[in-house]
Amino acid sequence: MKIDKIILKNYRQFKDAEISFKEKSNFDLHVIIGKNGTGKTNILSAINWCLYGDEPNLSKDSRQLPLLNLKSMEEGDYGEDKEIMVEVWGKTLNNKFVIFTRKTIYNIYESGKNLPTRISSEFEVKVTDNKGNTEIFKDEESESQVERFVPKRIREFFFFDGERLDNYFKEATGQNIRHAIFEISQIDLLENRVESRLSDTLKDLRREAGKENPEIEDTRSQLETNEKQLKEFDEQIKECNKQIALAKDKIKDYDEKLRGIPDIEAVEVRRDEIKTLKQQKKELLDEKLKEKENLLFEYGKVVMLYSPIKQSIKIIEEKRKKGELPPTQDKSLLENMVKEKSCLICGRPFDADVKKRVEDLLKEIKLSSEVAKQLEYMEGPLHNFEDKVMNFNNIMQKITKEVKGYEDDLADYEQELIKIDAETSGYNSEKIKDWHKERKKFEDSFTQNLQKLGGIDGKRKDILKNIENLKGQLDDELKKEKKVKKLKNQIDFCTKALNVVKKTKEIIMSETRKKIEDRTKDIFFGLLWKKATFKDVKIEEDYSINLIHSLGYECLGSVSAGERELLALSFTLALHEVSGFDSPILIDTPVARISDEHRVNFGKIFSEVSSNKQTILLFTPAEYSKDIKELLDVRASNRFALKLSSDEKETRVEVL
Amino acid sequence: MSNIPDRINVEKGERDNLYDKIELFKGKSRKEQFLFAMAIGFKNKVKRRLETTDGFFLIKDMRLEDEVLINAIAINDFNSVEVLSNKEDVFKIAEEYAHAGIKLLYDKMKSTQFGSFEKQFEKDIIDAYKELNLGEYGEKNTSS
Numbered sequence: 001m002k003i004d005k006i007i008l009k010n011y012r013q014f015k016d017a018e019i020s021f022k023e024k025s026n027f028d029l030h031v032i033i034g035k036n037g038t039g040k041t042n043i044l045s046a047i048n049w050c051l052y053g054d055e056p057n058l059s060k061d062s063r064q065l066p067l068l069n070l071k072s073m074e075e076g077d078y079g080e081d082k083e084i085m086v087e088v089w090g091k092t093l094n095n096k097f098v099i100f101t102r103k104t105i106y107n108i109y110e111s112g113k114n115l116p117t118r119i120s121s122e123f124e125v126k127v128t129d130n131k132g133n134t135e136i137f138k139d140e141e142s143e144s145q146v147e148r149f150v151p152k153r154i155r156e157f158f159f160f161d162g163e164r165l166d167n168y169f170k171e172a173t174g175q176n177i178r179h180a181i182f183e184i185s186q187i188d189l190l191e192n193r194v195e196s197r198l199s200d201t202l203k204d205l206r207r208e209a210g211k212e213n214p215e216i217e218d219t220r221s222q223l224e225t226n227e228k229q230l231k232e233f234d235e236q237i238k239e240c241n242k243q244i245a246l247a248k249d250k251i252k253d254y255d256e257k258l259r260g261i262p263d264i265e266a267v268e269v270r271r272d273e274i275k276t277l278k279q280q281k282k283e284l285l286d287e288k289l290k291e292k293e294n295l296l297f298e299y300g301k302v303v304m305l306y307s308p309i310k311q312s313i314k315i316i317e318e319k320r321k322k323g324e325l326p327p328t329q330d331k332s333l334l335e336n337m338v339k340e341k342s343c344l345i346c347g348r349p350f351d352a353d354v355k356k357r358v359e360d361l362l363k364e365i366k367l368s369s370e371v372a373k374q375l376e377y378m379e380g381p382l383h384n385f386e387d388k389v390m391n392f393n394n395i396m397q398k399i400t401k402e403v404k405g406y407e408d409d410l411a412d413y414e415q416e417l418i419k420i421d422a423e424t425s426g427y428n429s430e431k432i433k434d435w436h437k438e439r440k441k442f443e444d445s446f447t448q449n450l451q452k453l454g455g456i457d458g459k460r461k462d463i464l465k466n467i468e469n470l471k472g473q474l475d476d477e478l479k480k481e482k483k484v485k486k487l488k489n490q491i492d493f494c495t496k497a498l499n500v501v502k503k504t505k506e507i508i509m510s511e512t513r514k515k516i517e518d519r520t521k522d523i524f525f526g527l528l529w530k531k532a533t534f535k536d537v538k539i540e541e542d543y544s545i546n547l548i549h550s551l552g553y554e555c556l557g558s559v560s561a562g563e564r565e566l567l568a569l570s571f572t573l574a575l576h577e578v579s580g581f582d583s584p585i586l587i588d589t590p591v592a593r594i595s596d597e598h599r600v601n602f603g604k605i606f607s608e609v610s611s612n613k614q615t616i617l618l619f620t621p622a623e624y625s626k627d628i629k630e631l632l633d634v635r636a637s638n639r640f641a642l643k644l645s646s647d648e649k650e651t652r653v654e655v656l
Numbered sequence: 657m658s659n660i661p662d663r664i665n666v667e668k669g670e671r672d673n674l675y676d677k678i679e680l681f682k683g684k685s686r687k688e689q690f691l692f693a694m695a696i697g698f699k700n701k702v703k704r705r706l707e708t709t710d711g712f713f714l715i716k717d718m719r720l721e722d723e724v725l726i727n728a729i730a731i732n733d734f735n736s737v738e739v740l741s742n743k744e745d746v747f748k749i750a751e752e753y754a755h756a757g758i759k760l761l762y763d764k765m766k767s768t769q770f771g772s773f774e775k776q777f778e779k780d781i782i783d784a785y786k787e788l789n790l791g792e793y794g795e796k797n798t799s800s
Contacts, residue, residue, distance in 0.1 A: 297684070303781060305698060307732070309725075311731065319737075371738060378724045
């Protein structure tokens, strides 16, 4: 089915608008251009609201805005009822006309005081065949008509935001694809209606058998408990996988956000470490400088007094050479003997001859004993001073080197601090810290769920083993009990049927997966502008999608946003084909994430897609760049511009 | 024989106005301060008579090596070892050099910019060492 037109009355920005999607060229392509805030996304919402009664693509904030057009609300009188209506007109392949109409009546209160109150709502579907016979469907019947157009559960593959294309394979790939294939295959019918009914019947039959024999009842009860537990484990595994996928996505998101941004928390820890190290080094430097100052003080005076030190050493050495040092006679003793005229050692008085000889001897002695003694005392310390001066250079070099080492370290720390400041300046530290915290939270969740998954998986295997054993045991017990022969046959039949259903489910899923894989590959390579770069597209058994580079490696993670979006678009188109629902594709902001160089390629791709499928694209003026405009203006069947009124309460749709 | 003095003197007021104003002397004993001032005076070949005296520290607090430095200056100044027999003269010479040296040091400190005195002090000592013309490892450089 194609959408023929949409009529909007009092719906959000659209007080009274009609958008016709009649095919006028070879391309069933329709372009709507509107600035942000003009209601572009609300066209997508209007279709959802009309068909399904909700607006899942709107943000929470937007959903809280009144559904009733503001101008209409203003114009209405106090207490007046106003009707919101959206009609989607469609035409099926067998030329039936279908009109989906959703109306809601709101009662207006005094402006500015209260929001309008919803009074009533109705939805009807009018189907007119090619002979002019019209049927009107309401309530459940009308909903089943919608299901024939685009079933609610798969609408997300038909009407969506362009960003979804970019994110599709970035987010929990395997899960998304499995979900899509599951929905498209409509296996839920088999699962919900056949499998669960058979399971219930099987349980009932076993219970019946259990009533006949306590042993059977005991085994049955155990089996049921185990099966219940298995189901619980399966649910837990599903939840774990969901949490793991979510955590992976979030980690990727935060990695993207944090790319090139320093880890502020780690940087701050490092900054504190450096500050502490710097402080410690500064203290060591101060100590070393003090040590150097003390050395300079201590050695300085000796250096300055080096010449008298050397002179004194020289004098002492000369006196030693001359034999004046150490003194052989005590000059003062001799002086006293001359004075006393007697020997002060033996007491013998001096005669004239002895006196003269002592006086001559005294003349020969140049150093007084006191001076000689002092010179002798001085000799050792003087040599020590001399050694000190000789060592001065070495000691100063050593300590200067140490000081320089500390100063260099300090300069390095300072440089690192400056670098950190430069790295972190201009960033919102708190926000970045929050991002890191959030990232850490998801990292923890990822690890915990992975561990949990491992644990559950082990238990699940045990339970499965138990179930198999209990089934065997129950089978043996049923065989032994003659009273339940008929029941056993029924149980056997149900078990076999259930196995067939399960197998069928797997086969359908597998076949659908294969079909979608083949079609995705065909569409992707048909539309791709770089034909030689890739060689294959694969949807693996775990439902992860892989793009294979011509050189043989998997490259989905490293391709451009344009290539990734094309793959997602190809996958979506493949889903359309395989689903059997020939419905339009409506994409809001289709090239928002595409770089300028690939936008034209996408313009061509959308044109090509529209030659087989109704394609409605909602662009912002910035997206609808010159290149795209040149390409699509001539091809599009219809082009519309959304213009907001000066009071910003109404959007008009202008045909371009 | 002369009387042996029991203390080393400085000019009155010098203790408060000069010695205690020199940052470099903080934490140093009076004896150390005095010997350093004496070395400065000697290095600059300038000594000044003390007009007044104020006891700075007791002789008994000096160690042998401190006295050796004072003696060496006296020997050099008198060009005779006999000066050592007159301790009054020996200490007087030391006091006169210290009296001149402390003034020189103080003036230098005042004339240098804040924070650069330590650098200047280091440079002066290194220059004094270089003037001794000792080799890299302290051996006399005979080539110059």
